[in-house]
Amino acid sequence: MHxxxxxxxxxxxxxxxxxxxxxxxxxVAVALGPLAGKLGDVExxxxxxFLPRGAESAQVNTELEKFRTDTVMPAVVVYTGEGADxxxxxxRTAFDRYVPAGEEIxxxxxSDDGKALMTVVPLDSEDDITGKIxxxxxxxxxxxxxxxxxxxGGPAGSLTDSVAVFDGLDSTLLIATGLVVAAxxxxxxxxxxxxxxxxxxxxxxxxxxxxxxYLLAKHAGLPVDPQSAGVLMVLVFGVGTDYALxxxxxxREELHRHEDRHQAMRIALGRSGPAILASAGTIAxxxxxxxxxxxxxxxSLGLVGAVGVVCAFLAMVTVxxxxxxxxGRWVFWPFVPHHGTPARKxxxxxxxxxxxxxxRPRWSWMMSVAATGVLALSAAGISMGLAQAExxxxxxxxxxxxxxxxxxxxxxxxxxxxxxxxxxxVSQVRTAAAAVDGVARVENDGDRTPDGQLTTLxxxxxxAPDSQAAKDTIDDLRDTVHQVEDAHALVGGTTTxxxxxxxxxxxxxxxxxxxxxLVVLAVLIWLLRALVAPLLLLxxxxxxxFAALGASNLLFEHVLGFAGVDWSIPLMGFVFLVALGIDYxxxxxxxxxxxxxxxxxxxxxxxxxxxTGGVITxxxxxLAATFAVFAGLPLVTMAQxxxxxxxxxxxxxFLVRTVLVPALALDLGRWFxxxxxxxxxxxxxxxxxxxxxxxxxxxxxxxxxx
Numbered sequence: 001m002h003x004x005x006x007x008x009x010x011x012x013x014x015x016x017x018x019x020x021x022x023x024x025x026x027x028v029a030v031a032l033g034p035l036a037g038k039l040g041d042v043e044x045x046x047x048x049x050f051l052p053r054g055a056e057s058a059q060v061n062t063e064l065e066k067f068r069t070d071t072v073m074p075a076v077v078v079y080t081g082e083g084a085d086x087x088x089x090x091x092r093t094a095f096d097r098y099v100p101a102g103e104e105i106x107x108x109x110x111s112d113d114g115k116a117l118m119t120v121v122p123l124d125s126e127d128d129i130t131g132k133i134x135x136x137x138x139x140x141x142x143x144x145x146x147x148x149x150x151x152x153g154g155p156a157g158s159l160t161d162s163v164a165v166f167d168g169l170d171s172t173l174l175i176a177t178g179l180v181v182a183a184x185x186x187x188x189x190x191x192x193x194x195x196x197x198x199x200x201x202x203x204x205x206x207x208x209x210x211x212x213x214y215l216l217a218k219h220a221g222l223p224v225d226p227q228s229a230g231v232l233m234v235l236v237f238g239v240g241t242d243y244a245l246x247x248x249x250x251x252r253e254e255l256h257r258h259e260d261r262h263q264a265m266r267i268a269l270g271r272s273g274p275a276i277l278a279s280a281g282t283i284a285x286x287x288x289x290x291x292x293x294x295x296x297x298x299x300s301l302g303l304v305g306a307v308g309v310v311c312a313f314l315a316m317v318t319v320x321x322x323x324x325x326x327x328g329r330w331v332f333w334p335f336v337p338h339h340g341t342p343a344r345k346x347x348x349x350x351x352x353x354x355x356x357x358x359x360r361p362r363w364s365w366m367m368s369v370a371a372t373g374v375l376a377l378s379a380a381g382i383s384m385g386l387a388q389a390e391x392x393x394x395x396x397x398x399x400x401x402x403x404x405x406x407x408x409x410x411x412x413x414x415x416x417x418x419x420x421x422x423x424x425x426v427s428q429v430r431t432a433a434a435a436v437d438g439v440a441r442v443e444n445d446g447d448r449t450p451d452g453q454l455t456t457l458x459x460x461x462x463x464a465p466d467s468q469a470a471k472d473t474i475d476d477l478r479d480t481v482h483q484v485e486d487a488h489a490l491v492g493g494t495t496t497x498x499x500x501x502x503x504x505x506x507x508x509x510x511x512x513x514x515x516x517x518l519v520v521l522a523v524l525i526w527l528l529r530a531l532v533a534p535l536l537l538l539x540x541x542x543x544x545x546f547a548a549l550g551a552s553n554l555l556f557e558h559v560l561g562f563a564g565v566d567w568s569i570p571l572m573g574f575v576f577l578v579a580l581g582i583d584y585x586x587x588x589x590x591x592x593x594x595x596x597x598x599x600x601x602x603x604x605x606x607x608x609x610x611x612t613g614g615v616i617t618x619x620x621x622x623l624a625a626t627f628a629v630f631a632g633l634p635l636v637t638m639a640q641x642x643x644x645x646x647x648x649x650x651x652x653x654f655l656v657r658t659v660l661v662p663a664l665a666l667d668l669g670r671w672f673x674x675x676x677x678x679x680x681x682x683x684x685x686x687x688x689x690x691x692x693x694x695x696x697x698x699x700x701x702x703x704x705x706x
Contacts, residue, residue: 010266011318012265012317012322013262013266013325014266017322018262018321018325018326021318021319022326028207028208029204029207033211035214035215036206037210038214043224043226043229044224044225045225048296049223049297050297051501052295052500052503053295055294055497055504056478057492057497060420060490060491060496063490064456072122072124072125073122073129073155074121074122075136075156076119076153077151077152077153077401078118078150078151078152078401078405079108079117079148079150080148081147081149083145084117084150085108087148087150088117088119089108092107092108092119094139098132098136099122099123100123105119107120111409112409116408125156130159130164132156133152133160136152137397151397153398153399153401153402154398154401157398157401161396165392173233174206174233177238177629180625180629181198181238181241181626182199184241188245190334191334194331197244197323198244198245198320201240201315201319201320201323202236202237205308205312205315206233209232209233209236213229213304213307213308216307222304223303224300224304225296227635228300228304228305231304231630232308235308236308236312238627239309240312240315241626242583242622243279243312245618245622246615246616247269247272247276247316247317248320248324250271251268252332252337253268253337255337255338256338256339257339259339265325269317271594275586275587276317278523278526279583279587280310281523282582282583283309283580284309285306285523286578287306287579289516289519289575290302290303290571292508292512293571294507295504295568348613350609350613351606353658353659357659357663358606358662358666361662361667362663364663365663372547372655372656375550375551376543376547376550377550378551378553378554379546379550382565383557383564383565384502384564384565386564386566391635392634392636393634394634416458416460417474417477417492417493417495417496418458418493419442419459419481419490419492420455421484421489422454422455422487423454423455425484430444432480432481436473436476437476438461438462438472439459439460439461441459441460442460443457443458443459459491461474465493470495474491474495478496505567505568508571509570513571516575516579520541521534524585527589529678530672530673530674530675530676530679531676532674533589533665533673536664537589540656541656544648544651544655544656545574545578545648547648548645548647548648551647551651553565555647562640566637566640568637569637569644573641576645576648577652580623580648581656584620584656585652585656587616588657588662589661591612593608593678596608600683601665601673602666605665609662613658616657617658620650621650624645624649627645670682
């Protein structure tokens with residue numbers, strides 16, 4: 001079996017195999033390409049797609065579907081300012097043409113303070129809701145007197161604004177990410193041709209990813225929502241480009257040593273393949289651990305992301321090597337790697353860094369821990385949770401409309417909680433709910449399911465729906481109505497959704513994080529054949545995560561002006577950063593292990609750092625830049641994810657992998673590899689790190705003089 005896998009892995013580097021691989025990918029792209037555009041057809045954008053599975057608020061949403069005997073969705077038009085009465089009355093006549101047969105417009109309804117008017121316009125949800133809302137907004141915006149403000153919100157307005165946020169998100173992210181990656185590859189390789197090959201390979205990976213995700217969603221129940229679909233392409237581009245940089249760097253190195261480019265590619269694949277496989281496996285399995293999360297959007301992001309990583313891995317170890325071998329050495333022009341020439345300069349930035357770290361390894365890792373620890377302290381003051389109005393970087397009109405309603409109507413009237421209960425127990429439930437502290441009033445909606453078994457009640461809370469006081473009232477309300485015998489009452493609504501999500505996020509942190517850590521540790525133990533090194537590497541990445549979280553919180557609070565951090569960010573950020581952060585440690589330590597078995601531990605660490613320094617730094621910058629694309633998106637949650645992952649990747653690239661990990665390895669010596677074969681095979685005494693660094697510097701100076 002091992003021989004078969006090795007044979008398959010070397011196929012792209014063979015004289016005939018490279019053409020077979022390229023032909024296979026072209027056939028896949030042409031045959032399955034049309035399915036890639038259908039991913040949006042299987043996306044779930046319903047409220048439950050972003051709620052915890054099994055949560056009471058999600059159950060209420062499901063039950064409410066039974067009440068939908070018509071297709072009406074209301075739009076709410078809010079008027080404020082002097083002269084609003086005449087404007088509202090005039091618009092009411094104009095609204096008649098939007099109302100389906102059998103329905104009536106409500107209002108204008110004056111607020112208690114007399115400073116606002118509200119008109120409810122029922123729309124046919126089977127019609128083009130977004131188009132109707134656009135027309136409504138044009139209608140109310142026309143001939144508005146000076147000083148009169150009019151906003152269109154309500155469920156129909158919120159739906160329209162949400163669609164606008166996600167509309168074209170995939171294509172926008174794809175274009176932006178592609179441009180960022182292309183620019184960075186051009187800068188990295190300084191070749192007019194070479195950058196095209198990784199980008200083309202990532203394109204193949206993107207097609208395969210979208211097709212695979214679509215088929216799994218359609219036929220295997222893979223959960224896909226607009227957020228996970230948007231992150232998917234960024235992840236494929238970032239991870240795929242990282243693997244491309246690592247493989248091309250090793251291939252280029254082997255071209256200096258071997259005249260036959262096919263042999264050079266086979267060796268490059270054989271030596272870098274295990275590290276790439278371990279990296280892809282770690283990220284994919286780490287993301288797949290989100291399947292244990294309760295929040296549906298977290299599960300979707302993890303499972304969809306795992307599919308993307310696997311597809312990116314397959315493309316980067318098959319079609320990219322084939323393209324590189326087909327094009328030959330000239331693709332590196334003007335920096336063509338000629339056989340027999342040095343693979344790199346005698347002294348590089350990374351050899352100097354390694355020498356500096358080796359002189360004082362203990363001081364180096366202690367200072368690194370102190371620096372990351374200071375940043376991590378900033379995570380202690382994070383304000384968790386975002387209100388609905390705080391979910392957008394620029395407030396859409398529906399949010400402004402909701403704020404107007406909250407300002408001029410009773411606090412909870414703008415967004416009442418919903419109770420679904422058995423019809424024959426509705427009076428008892430209503431009486432019990434009305435007696436709860438914090439409940440302003442309970443209204444019988446008069447809505448029943450077609451079979452008459454269930455009835456809904458609206459519960460207006462005294463406090464604003466996003467407040468902690470309202471959440472406390474919801475807890476009391478649930479406890480009370482659940483005690484009504486045979487009522488089977490369920491409490492839902494926006495406040496309950498926020499409360500359920502908050503609690504599920506806390507549960508997910510304590511459930512998923514230990515699983516992710518165990519999975520990553522197992523992969524590191526398998527790769528490095530040691531125990532001490534994997535434990536230390538995992539600890540450095542966890543420390544880096546908390547430092548990134550603290551640094552991000554400072555940016556969110558003092559630069560970007562976010563009101564808080566979304567509940568989903570700590571968990572998703574942890575999974576992404578542990579999986580992606582360990583990536584660079586895998587690349588580094590796989591090479592260090594290879595060199596240590598040949599040169600000894602100290603020289604192996606320095607050689608590994610020098611050999612991988614440039615490529616890992618380039619990979620880190622590319623990955624951070626791709627996630628930084630999220631920072632410009634209108635959704636605060638995605639912007640926060642991009643900032644957190646970007647900062648974490650840069651910390652891993654420039655501090656953890658460059659200083660902290662090499663310093664720990666040098667300070668521990670051969671014990672770093674305990675209890676593996678390398679620990680037993682290394683000499684018990686080696687030149688200490690500073691002596692080795694000094695000899696390396698002397699050799700470098702001798703090379704320069706020569």
